Each structure stands twice: as structure tokens, then as C-alpha cells.
Amino acid sequence: MTMSAPESTQFYPEIPLSLARPAIIAGVAATAVLVISAVVGHVFFGVWFAVGMVLSLANAKMVQASVGAATADDENPRKKPVVLNTAVRLGIITVAALAVAFIFRPEGLGVMFGLALCQVIVVLSTVIPVMKGLRKQS
Numbered sequence: 001m002t003m004s005a006p007e008s009t010q011f012y013p014e015i016p017l018s019l020a021r022p023a024i025i026a027g028v029a030a031t032a033v034l035v036i037s038a039v040v041g042h043v044f045f046g047v048w049f050a051v052g053m054v055l056s057l058a059n060a061k062m063v064q065a066s067v068g069a070a071t072a073d074d075e076n077p078r079k080k081p082v083v084l085n086t087a088v089r090l091g092i093i094t095v096a097a098l099a100v101a102f103i104f105r106p107e108g109l110g111v112m113f114g115l116a117l118c119q120v121i122v123v124l125s126t127v128i129p130v131m132k133g134l135r136k137q138s
Helices: 020-039 043-072 080-103 107-137
Strands: none
Touching: 020 043, 020 107, 043 080, 043 107, 080 107
């Protein structure tokens, strides 16, 4: 027979909200890709890659603003404005990235890679500190 843990207060580690570290990592990655793409003769791939990273960082900043605005108003924040804002914003970013990838192919595909890699950087820079905080808790 198992017994439940005694009542204790829940501890949630602080979530890093600053985009400074992800921006620095993304800048280093964009610079490396730009240099490598210039060496292999496809400099515009690196340029579009950097544009994709900027779009992804701008999206992360807009997410923070949207969630902050939705939760600051009252005690019961509504999800619908955040969901609608997110859907419209991601739709615009996706259409713009696909247009760049199609119009400026093959180098324009760099924007998609930039979006994807920067999203991984942003997610990992949020998840890793939270996981470390949870590990310290147990």
C-alpha cells in the first residue's frame, strides 16, 4: 500500500523571461551560418537564415507581450484573445517565410531553417533552467 506525500507547498521554479541569452546564441549561430554560407558561395542563404532568426525572436517577444496583456487585466485571464493573437501572428510569419522560401529559392529556404533553429534555442533556454529548478526541488 502506498501513502501519499505529506501536504507541502508546491514549488515552481522561476521561468526565465529575458530573451537576451537566446538572442546572443541566435546571433552567434546566424553569424556562423552566414560565414559558412559565404564560404560555400550561397551568402543569401545565411542572410535569410538570419532573417528567420529575427522573425522567431520577434515572435517570442510578441508572445510575452500578448500573454502579459491577457493576464494583467483581471483575476481570471481569458485564453481566447491569446489564442486568436497567436494564430494570426503565426499565420502571418508562416506565410511570409513560405513566400521568401518560394520566391528566393533555393537560398530563401534559409528563412525556414532560421525560424526552426531559433525556436529550438528559445524553447531550450526556457526549459533547461526550469528543469534544473525542478531537479533541485526533489
